[in-house]
Amino acid sequence: MSLLEIYEISAYYVHNNSTTKAVDNVSFSVEENEIFGIAGESGCGKSTLVKTIYGFIEPPLYLDKGKIIYNFKDSNEINSVTKKNISSNWWKKISYIPQGSMNVLNPVRRIKKFFRNLWKAHSMNLSYEKYYNLVISHLHHLGLPADILEYYPHQLSGGMKQRVVIAAASLFHPELIVADEPTSALDVGVQLDVLRLLIKIQNEYKNTIIIVAHDMSVMANFCSRIAIMYAGNIVEVAETKALFKNPLHPYTKLLIDSLPKIGDIRELKAIPGSPPDLTSPPSGCKFHPRCHFAKNICIKEEPNLKKITIDHAVACHLLER
Numbered sequence: 001m002s003l004l005e006i007y008e009i010s011a012y013y014v015h016n017n018s019t020t021k022a023v024d025n026v027s028f029s030v031e032e033n034e035i036f037g038i039a040g041e042s043g044c045g046k047s048t049l050v051k052t053i054y055g056f057i058e059p060p061l062y063l064d065k066g067k068i069i070y071n072f073k074d075s076n077e078i079n080s081v082t083k084k085n086i087s088s089n090w091w092k093k094i095s096y097i098p099q100g101s102m103n104v105l106n107p108v109r110r111i112k113k114f115f116r117n118l119w120k121a122h123s124m125n126l127s128y129e130k131y132y133n134l135v136i137s138h139l140h141h142l143g144l145p146a147d148i149l150e151y152y153p154h155q156l157s158g159g160m161k162q163r164v165v166i167a168a169a170s171l172f173h174p175e176l177i178v179a180d181e182p183t184s185a186l187d188v189g190v191q192l193d194v195l196r197l198l199i200k201i202q203n204e205y206k207n208t209i210i211i212v213a214h215d216m217s218v219m220a221n222f223c224s225r226i227a228i229m230y231a232g233n234i235v236e237v238a239e240t241k242a243l244f245k246n247p248l249h250p251y252t253k254l255l256i257d258s259l260p261k262i263g264d265i266r267e268l269k270a271i272p273g274s275p276p277d278l279t280s281p282p283s284g285c286k287f288h289p290r291c292h293f294a295k296n297i298c299i300k301e302e303p304n305l306k307k308i309t310i311d312h313a314v315a316c317h318l319l320e321r
């Protein structure tokens, strides 16, 4: 069974006289125990989509329409996607590692205090002593020394701070961890360690991870399936191998072509044009102004995400023909 079933979600930022259609009519599902990637250019709506899944919906962000079914074990049904309904599951069933999460650590409080605050908010009826022992054994288990609890954030490297946040996010073994750009702002070697930590957690606790990245090489190495987002829409979803071997959407092809490959001395091509303004997105397929193959129908009609094979779906009129 899918852990998450997302149906026609639209989430918009509404300001006085403008609406940014950050997530527009998005449907997909995420299976149990998989590492599911969401990729796409900056500003295409990835963070907004995962915030919505986490129920972190606060003005100016509004859920315009759609529903999400969370098939968590032993949980009450979540009958509508609101912060109120989902927040009782935070940390225990669903954890969120926000973008730049290492900055969530209060610079004037020791790491111990960060974990203590977590206990106060989500203790699950554990005494502080038992909880503290749990934190120490979890840190050990993840290869982190317990003495970091005595440190202030500024005494830790960026990679270590990120590991602390990941340790907190996985402390109660949530069924779903949503990680938004967990490796951005870290250097390449540290990025790999942080990703390996997430994989270790996933292997051991058998949870599901949704990882957001604009770096396709991260996706290629760590995700079992990938969704490609463009201008608030999901334009392609496939198993990782199939997506890289046989990308079907013109945007996915350009994204993959723009990646450097070992031994390839060709000049790398950037994707022509720039992403649209989501306060007034183009009609039809939002990629049509940048697509070499666009036809009349692409300007007029928005394509739906349709299955081409059992594991590969794409939203492109050209493939329907």
Ligand SMILES: Nc1ncnc2c1ncn2[C@@H]1O[C@H](COP(=O)(O)OP(=O)(O)OP(=O)(O)O)[C@@H](O)[C@H]1O
Pocket: 013, 020, 022, 040, 041, 042, 043, 044, 045, 046, 047, 048, 049, 060, 099, 214, 278
């Ligand atoms: N608080 C906000 N108010 C208004 N518009 C916003 C707000 N936050 C994000 N947006 C807009 O929503 C759109 C999607 O942004 P989002 O951060 O979800 O994209 P993203 O793909 O995660 O980008 P990045 O990779 O740069 O984080 C963008 O046009 C962005 O400018």
